[in-house]
Amino acid sequence: MHDIKFIRENPQAFDTALARRGLEPQSSAILALDADRRQVATRMQEAQNRRNEASKLIGAAMGKGDKDEAERLKGEVASLKDTLPALEAEERALTQRLTDVLAIIPNLPLADVPEGADEHANLEVLRWGSPRAFNFPPREHADLGPALGLDFETGALLSGARFTFLRGQIARLERALGQFMLDTQTSEAGYTECNPPVLVRDEAMYGTDKLPKFAEDSFQTTDGRWLIPTAEVSLTASVMGQIIDDAALPLRMTALTLCFRSEAGAAGKDTRGFIRQHQFEKCELVSVVRPEDSAAEHERMTAAAESILQALDLPYRKVLLCTGDMGFGAQKTYDLEVWLPGQDTYREISSCSNCGPFQARRMNTRYRPEGQKGTEFVHTLNGSGLAVGRTLVAVLENYQQEDGSVAVPTVLLPYMGGLTALAAA
The missing domain is CATH 1.10.287.40 (Serine-tRNA synthetase, tRNA binding domain)
Structure with a gap:
C-alpha cells in the first residue's frame, strides 16, 4: 500500500x-x-x-x-x-x-533496480559453481524420475494436471531436502522455526498483497478461506495489526509448508515434469525489521538461501530483477537460478524480496523506535530458502549417473537412513 x-x-x-x-x-x-x-x-x-x-x-x-x-x-x-x-x-x-x-498499484522500485520490460533486462550479479561435465547425455528429470518413484500418472489420475505422486526413495529424498533446509535456516541462519496454518482469511492475503489483484492465482475454499500460495502469507501476517517492541526486532521466521497455486497465469508453461505444480513444498524465510536495516537484511536473507545451494553443491546464478520482472509487492528482488543440465539452462529456485513498508502499511504493522513517542511502519522481507520440489529436480539432474541412478548429496546422507543413491527398483 x-x-x-x-x-x-x-x-x-x-x-x-x-x-x-x-x-x-x-x-x-x-x-x-x-x-x-x-x-x-x-x-x-x-x-x-x-x-x-x-x-x-x-x-x-x-x-x-x-x-x-x-x-x-x-x-x-x-x-x-x-x-x-x-x-x-x-x-x-x-x-x-x-x-x-x-x-492495486505495485510497489515502487528502489533506485538501484535495473529498468526493463521483462526478464531480458535482469542483471546477473554472481555465478557460483561450475556445471558438471557429463560423459553421457544428461537426461531431464521428467525422463529420469519415473523409474525412481516420480509418478506423474497417478498424480494426474487423482487430481488432474500439475499434481505428482512421489513414492519410495524419491519421496524420502524430498523429505530430506525439506528437513535439511529447515535445520540449516534455524541452526545456522538464525531463523525461528514456525508451523503456521496453510488456510488463511482475506485479511492475511490482503496484507501480504495477494489480494485483491491476484485472487485468481490462489485456491479458495467454500467457506471463504484461502490456501496459502506461500508461507510468506502466514508468517508475515502473524504480526498484522501489531506495534512491535523495538528490542524485539529483527524478527526472523521460517516454515516448511505445503503451498498451493492455481498457476492461472502460467497456461502452457512447464506442463511437463515437476517444475510448476499446483501443490508443492517450500521452506520460506520472512524478516520483519527496522527501516534502516532492510537493505542489509535483504543481502543476509539471499545469502541464507544461497547457502543451501552451496551445501548441495548445485551451480547457480544470482540475478537482480529489473522493474518489469519484479513482483507486485517488491521494491527490490534477487532471484537464484539453479543449473539444470537436462534442460541445459538455469531455472529459478528462489526469489528474495525487500518489500519495504509496502506490506506493513497494508497490515498496519508498526514499531516504536526506542526513545520516541510515535510509531513507524516496519519493513518486511521474504524469500525461498528453498523451493523443495525444484531443488529435488536440480538434485536429480545434477547427481544423475549413466545407469539412471542418482547419487545422494553428502549433506543429505544423515537424513536418508543409509541410502547413498536412488536406483530403479
Missing part, C-alpha cells in the same frame, strides 16, 4: 517511479480522489463542530429566556443530525475508493 502523504508531497516522483514499471501516471487521479475525500471530511468535521456548538447555545438561550432562539438552535441541531450520517457515508465511500485504487 502506498502512503497518500508521500504522493501528495511527491506526485512527480511517484509517477516517475511507476513509469519505471511501465505504468502510466496516476498521481493526478489519486490526488483528485483524495481532495474530494478530504473536502467531505472537512465538511463533516465542521458540521460536527457546529452541532456541538449549537447544542451548548441552546442551554444558554434557555437560561436567558430566549425561547425563539432556543427553538431555532434546536432546529439547526436536528438538521445537522440528519446531514451528518450522509456526510459520514460519503466520507467512508470515498476512503474505500481511495484504498481500492492504492491497493
Whole structure:
C-alpha cells in the first residue's frame, strides 16, 4: 500500500517511479480522489463542530429566556443530525475508493533496480559453481524420475494436471531436502522455526498483497478461506495489526509448508515434469525489521538461501530483477537460478524480496523506535530458502549417473537412513 502523504508531497516522483514499471501516471487521479475525500471530511468535521456548538447555545438561550432562539438552535441541531450520517457515508465511500485504487498499484522500485520490460533486462550479479561435465547425455528429470518413484500418472489420475505422486526413495529424498533446509535456516541462519496454518482469511492475503489483484492465482475454499500460495502469507501476517517492541526486532521466521497455486497465469508453461505444480513444498524465510536495516537484511536473507545451494553443491546464478520482472509487492528482488543440465539452462529456485513498508502499511504493522513517542511502519522481507520440489529436480539432474541412478548429496546422507543413491527398483 502506498502512503497518500508521500504522493501528495511527491506526485512527480511517484509517477516517475511507476513509469519505471511501465505504468502510466496516476498521481493526478489519486490526488483528485483524495481532495474530494478530504473536502467531505472537512465538511463533516465542521458540521460536527457546529452541532456541538449549537447544542451548548441552546442551554444558554434557555437560561436567558430566549425561547425563539432556543427553538431555532434546536432546529439547526436536528438538521445537522440528519446531514451528518450522509456526510459520514460519503466520507467512508470515498476512503474505500481511495484504498481500492492504492491497493492495486505495485510497489515502487528502489533506485538501484535495473529498468526493463521483462526478464531480458535482469542483471546477473554472481555465478557460483561450475556445471558438471557429463560423459553421457544428461537426461531431464521428467525422463529420469519415473523409474525412481516420480509418478506423474497417478498424480494426474487423482487430481488432474500439475499434481505428482512421489513414492519410495524419491519421496524420502524430498523429505530430506525439506528437513535439511529447515535445520540449516534455524541452526545456522538464525531463523525461528514456525508451523503456521496453510488456510488463511482475506485479511492475511490482503496484507501480504495477494489480494485483491491476484485472487485468481490462489485456491479458495467454500467457506471463504484461502490456501496459502506461500508461507510468506502466514508468517508475515502473524504480526498484522501489531506495534512491535523495538528490542524485539529483527524478527526472523521460517516454515516448511505445503503451498498451493492455481498457476492461472502460467497456461502452457512447464506442463511437463515437476517444475510448476499446483501443490508443492517450500521452506520460506520472512524478516520483519527496522527501516534502516532492510537493505542489509535483504543481502543476509539471499545469502541464507544461497547457502543451501552451496551445501548441495548445485551451480547457480544470482540475478537482480529489473522493474518489469519484479513482483507486485517488491521494491527490490534477487532471484537464484539453479543449473539444470537436462534442460541445459538455469531455472529459478528462489526469489528474495525487500518489500519495504509496502506490506506493513497494508497490515498496519508498526514499531516504536526506542526513545520516541510515535510509531513507524516496519519493513518486511521474504524469500525461498528453498523451493523443495525444484531443488529435488536440480538434485536429480545434477547427481544423475549413466545407469539412471542418482547419487545422494553428502549433506543429505544423515537424513536418508543409509541410502547413498536412488536406483530403479
